[in-house]
Amino acid sequence: MSRRVLRLNEVSRIYHQGDQEVHALDRLTLELFAGEFAAVAGPSGSGKTTLLNVAAGLDRPDRGQVFLNGQEITGLSRAERARIRLEQIGFVFQSFNLIPVLSAQENAEFLLLLQGVTAGERRRRVGEVLHEVGLDGLENRRPGELSGGQQQRVAVARAIVSRPKLVLADEPTANLDSETALSLLDLMEGLNRSHGTTFLFSTHDPRVMQRARRLIRLLDGRIDEDRTKPDPPHQTAATSGGP
């Protein structure tokens, strides 16, 4: 059986709106195993983003526990949770969120620098990963000089370069056109298959839901459906004939 990467145990997250309590997550239990390519879907307000925030240790649950690679992170300090994110989690954001003053190469290198990886090793890994995401020749461009798709590729490179156990991707295709979105999904799926990196997406995008091998539907902070699919016949950028 695969190793368990993420476990949310009876997790509740309650927000207060005036006198009202809003249960963004309501006693939610979820397990994610190494190598999964999973998507969390659901209507707005169903708790997708809160789930990702809590899973990453960016937000603390009011009840329940969060385990990342077997370690409970719920009670850790901010600095300790930051350290865990640095070492174990890669992020891909909806609006790319690259560091604007750094080039593509430096953005990709950023986490390795924080991790204290040696210069030679950094160069090698960043070179490999930028090649892998198809950014050869664009290494020295800053985010403002790249298209949306290229920026998201840099974000993917940054997310995987430190070989994290888990990549959390928040609506990664939301700001991309169809062709670029499919190309990005190809890329992430390829990385998932070749490196065994675990991906967890939050999404509204039917293309992502279709591509995911596990689809978790949330409703009112609870899991409404959790379905693992056989490998789907997927549409790729090459076959989509998109715009």
Place this chain on the structure above:
Amino acid sequence: MRILLQIAWRNLWRNTRRTLLTASTVGLGMALLLLFLGLNDGVHRQMIEGAVRLGSGHLVIQSPGYQELGGLERALEADAAVRALRWLQQVSAGFPQQAVAPRLFGSALASSADGSTGVRLLGVDPDREIEASDFAQKLTLGEFLTQGDADRVILGSGVARKLKLGLGGRMVLMAQAAGNPEIESRLVRVGGVFETGLDEYDQTLVIAPLETAQEFYRLPGKIHQLAVILEDETDSEPLARQGQRRFSNLEVLSWREALPELEDYIRMDDAGNYVFNLFLFLLIAFMVLNTLLMSVLERAREFSLLDALGFPPRQRFWMVLMEAFFIGLLSCVLGLLVGYPAHLYFAVQGLPLDVFNLRDVSAAGVAVEPILYSHLSWARMAQAILAVFTLTLLLALLPARRAASLGDVHLLGT
């Protein structure tokens, strides 16, 4: 550390206009600070120089109690003066001296055919005194005393006016000599008239050859004071302390101790200037704080991103401090580039007081020169640089704390 420096430096140039405006404002503040400090220290230096040249010297050696009580009889014996002179010679390598002048003080009644007035009589060694004091330069009539003069004196312009005396005019000095109930009198001729701009000297002082004064007061071979002019004013305190340790039976005073009213005036003036500089910096501080805080708040999303990526709060704190450090550095460079040449201009050309419609100004019994020359020591410049850096870094603490605490859970989902 490299990535911190790199991001901090590049962040500065994301809004070049704002960075340059902030650095220019702080730099201008620093330039003004240098200018004010330079002129202020320059005035004080001129006042000290003027005071020691017309008064005590940078270092005074006299009989115990003379500073407080005075008195004709409280004179230094010849052997004590010789010991003090030997000591001064011994320490001259470490504390270079321009001049050492023996002086004898007394009071007398000066009379001419047209009147009489009370005067202070100062007996001096002409050759040594001309090196030590400015009286020779302040002469408006005649010449300074020379060796061999016996009955020639120079006097303040006020005394000359009161007694209606010109060059070669005769007057009689009368006083009670030391340890003698009899009144001594001596006829002397006016060899010169000086004008210092200070009533304390111009209205009351008569300068006579040392031997004449010693004879007049019946203090043969005795003096009241050895006045020492040093190459460097800042040697005054350590040399005085050394002298005090060496001579338990002598009063060895720095100029600060010999001229306490001048010392108090300078301290008060410095305090006033510090308050002024503080207000200047407070105004600048608000702008710097505003800029740094705005710059952090504008990048709230970025700091949240750094938090999400695992960039520790402490490093985000340091990153903002480094940005402030770079602004401080830039400000200091700009401040020095503007402030130092401005100081140099006033150090060479001077600032004439008459542009402020000020003439014959005196303070704490010292005449202020009509042209002020800026004087800026390396220590003062270091203080100014330190002040700018400290202020910038202190002001950055709040934005840095804010940057460290930003961890926006809403980064995901937008």
